[in-house]
Amino acid sequence: xxxxxxxxxxxxxxxxxxxxxxxxxxxxxxxxxxxxxxxxxxxxxxxxxxxxxxxxxxxxxxxxxxxxxxxxxxxxxxxxxxxxxxxxxxxxxxxxxxxxxxxxxxxxxxxxxxxxxxxxxxxxxxxxxxxxxxxxxxxxxxxxxxxxxxxxxxxxxxxxxxxxxxxxxxxxxxxxxxxxxxxxxxxxxxxxxxxxxxxxxxxxxxxxxxxxxxxxxxxxxxxxxxxxxxxxxxxxxxxxxxxxxxxxxxxxxxxxxxxxxxxxxxxxxxxxxxxxxxxxxxxxxxxxxxxxxxxxxxxxxxxxxxxxxxxxxxxxxxxxxxxxxxxxxxxxxxxxxxxxxxxxxxxxxxxxxxxxxxxxxxxxxxxxxxxxxxxxxxxxxxxxxxxxxxxxxxxxxxxxxxxxxxxxxxxxxxxxxxxxxxxxxxxxxxxxxxxxxxxxxxxxxxxxxxxxxxxxxxxxxxxxxxxxxxxxxxxxxxxxxxxxxxxxxxxxxxxxxxxxxxxxxxxxxxxxxxxxxxxxxxxxxxxxxxxxxxxxxxxxxxxxxxxx
Ligand code: C2E
Ligand code: CA
Ligand code: CA
Numbered sequence: 001x002x003x004x005x006x007x008x009x010x011x012x013x014x015x016x017x018x019x020x021x022x023x024x025x026x027x028x029x030x031x032x033x034x035x036x037x038x039x040x041x042x043x044x045x046x047x048x049x050x051x052x053x054x055x056x057x058x059x060x061x062x063x064x065x066x067x068x069x070x071x072x073x074x075x076x077x078x079x080x081x082x083x084x085x086x087x088x089x090x091x092x093x094x095x096x097x098x099x100x101x102x103x104x105x106x107x108x109x110x111x112x113x114x115x116x117x118x119x120x121x122x123x124x125x126x127x128x129x130x131x132x133x134x135x136x137x138x139x140x141x142x143x144x145x146x147x148x149x150x151x152x153x154x155x156x157x158x159x160x161x162x163x164x165x166x167x168x169x170x171x172x173x174x175x176x177x178x179x180x181x182x183x184x185x186x187x188x189x190x191x192x193x194x195x196x197x198x199x200x201x202x203x204x205x206x207x208x209x210x211x212x213x214x215x216x217x218x219x220x221x222x223x224x225x226x227x228x229x230x231x232x233x234x235x236x237x238x239x240x241x242x243x244x245x246x247x248x249x250x251x252x253x254x255x256x257x258x259x260x261x262x263x264x265x266x267x268x269x270x271x272x273x274x275x276x277x278x279x280x281x282x283x284x285x286x287x288x289x290x291x292x293x294x295x296x297x298x299x300x301x302x303x304x305x306x307x308x309x310x311x312x313x314x315x316x317x318x319x320x321x322x323x324x325x326x327x328x329x330x331x332x333x334x335x336x337x338x339x340x341x342x343x344x345x346x347x348x349x350x351x352x353x354x355x356x357x358x359x360x361x362x363x364x365x366x367x368x369x370x371x372x373x374x375x376x377x378x379x380x381x382x383x384x385x386x387x388x389x390x391x392x393x394x395x396x397x398x399x400x401x402x403x404x405x406x407x408x409x410x411x412x413x414x415x416x417x418x419x420x421x422x423x424x425x426x427x428x429x430x431x432x433x434x435x436x437x438x439x440x441x442x443x444x445x446x447x448x449x450x451x452x453x454x455x456x457x458x459x460x461x462x463x464x465x466x467x468x469x470x471x472x473x474x475x476x477x478x479x480x481x482x483x484x485x486x487x488x489x490x491x492x493x494x495x496x497x498x499x500x501x502x503x504x505x506x507x508x509x510x511x512x513x514x515x516x517x518x519x520x521x522x523x524x525x526x527x528x529x530x531x532x533x534x535x536x537x538x539x540x541x542x543x544x545x546x547x548x
Pocket of ligand 2: 311366398428
């Protein structure tokens with residue numbers, strides 16, 4: 001819209017101006033001709049009159065007088081027409097100027113818009129380069145601004161944006177360019193001495209501090225924060241558009257590393273972005289093609305050594321980058337809105353694989369916090385279990401504490417529906433986040449999982465040992481069994497068993513296995529339905545592992 005309007009005024013302006021100028025030139029030429037004619041005729045009439053009066057010459061001819069009168073009328077008419085055209089032209093060029101101004105400005109804040117920042121920024125770059133100086137380009141993006149609009153309405157959102165613009169303008173040096181790109185993204189460009197980039201950081205900090213003060217809008221007290229990406233022309237090169245792109249990449253990096261701060265652009269960020277986009281486009285093809293597959297990591301009862309279930313872990317081999325760990329592709333799937341499909345695809349494959357496994361064997365699947373924003377999640381999971389003939393009471397879902405922050409009532413309702421169907425719930429990675437008792441009580445958990453970072457160092461780090469002790473004690477007092485992950489050695493397994501930990505998983509038992517390897521393992525233990533005996537699930541995987 002904005003772009004069309006700009007283009008419109010630019011395109012029509014010069015085309016209209018030309019005929020108008022031509023019209024004005026014509027009226028002026030006619031006027032001038034008429035005046036010359038008038039002077040000539042007046043001279044003829046006056047000299048005729050004088051000749052008649054004083055020297056008895058012929059009276060002035062009637063047609064000459066008539067011609068003079070017509071000529072006088074023509075001069076008056078021409079002059080008035082010329083003035084009218086001039087007034088009209090003046091009005092039009094003022095309107096054009098106004099339109100041009102509107103087209104180059106953001107109507108809400110009066111800041112430049114993207115296109116005019118590109119133009120003015122290019123000029124700023126040229127003059128800075130001539131004077132051997134550098135241009136800093138800042139992209140300022142408000143954090144969680146959508147919530148302001150959602151909670152207080154768009155009118156309040158607009159008022160906040162106007163106040164933000166004032167704060168940004170106040171924090172900038174006098175000759176800085178300031179622009180808004182629609183939404184809650186602002187850009188600022190200014191010249192600085194390349195030998196002293198701390199000036200730029202001071203200005204970025206001024207913006208961050210100004211925007212972190214509570215803002216009072218329509219009787220509302222609004223708290224904001226912002227993330228800033230900075231690019232500099234002497235390092236990051238290219239024209240203004242390259243600088244804008246670099247600052248944008250840096251801004252996303254600032255958001256990723258916790259928001260509320262600034263980040264300078266560097267080349268590694270660009271490569272990371274290219275890799276990330278590559279992963280995203282790869283996932284878009286791989287998920288529907290069933291190329292993201294489940295692996296199964298055995299979970300063992302520590303007291304009896306019995307195999308009781310598996311944690312389902314996603315695995316993906318990228319066509320050009322090779323195997324990519326889930327810690328890299330899961331966050332991309334989350335950001336790209338693909339995690340729901342990925343998760344259901346993994347579950348479908350895992351449930352289908354487990355169809356003829358011993359019914360005592362459970363599956364634990366990881367559910368991302370993003371999935372708990374989907375009001376239909378419980379229905380989708382139950383539908384998948386029904387379609388695959390997998391009993392919901394064999395399913396456990398693992399969620400982390402961070403899943404409880406976003407929309408707790410929705411998470412509670414999803415978990416409630418799942419638990420009604422017999423699905424169990426574990427709190428994953430306990431100890432790494434807030435580890436709060438309130439969070440443990442917010443949802444009806446059936447189990448706590450201690451994060452592998454503490455388990456791995458249980459025997460050689462006193463802090464880890466203290467945390468593991470505390471979590472096992474907490475589980476006992478809340479009557480919640482504990483699973484320890486990351487059990488790599490027998491010694492750790494023995495210590496955990498002595499402490500009263502219920503289950504364990506880790507490389508001491510097995511690395512995550514493919515569907516085929518899991519089947520082979522289960523077949524060897526008589527845990528496949530077709531060949532399994534009723535008490536075959538008492539197989540001691542610990543002993544088998546020791547045996548080979
Ligand atoms: P997590 O849920 O904490 O999963 C346990 C991770 O610890 C797995 O890494 C597993 O391979 C690893 N692990 C298990 N035992 C040991 C051990 O003895 N030593 C060591 N060093 N590591 C061990 P993985 O498979 O790379 O998964 C990483 C994370 O990716 C998972 O952490 C989970 O948060 C996420 N993830 C994996 N699959 C899925 C999935 O299907 N959906 C979602 N939402 N997240 C998934
Ligand atoms: Ca997990
Ligand atoms: Ca974990």
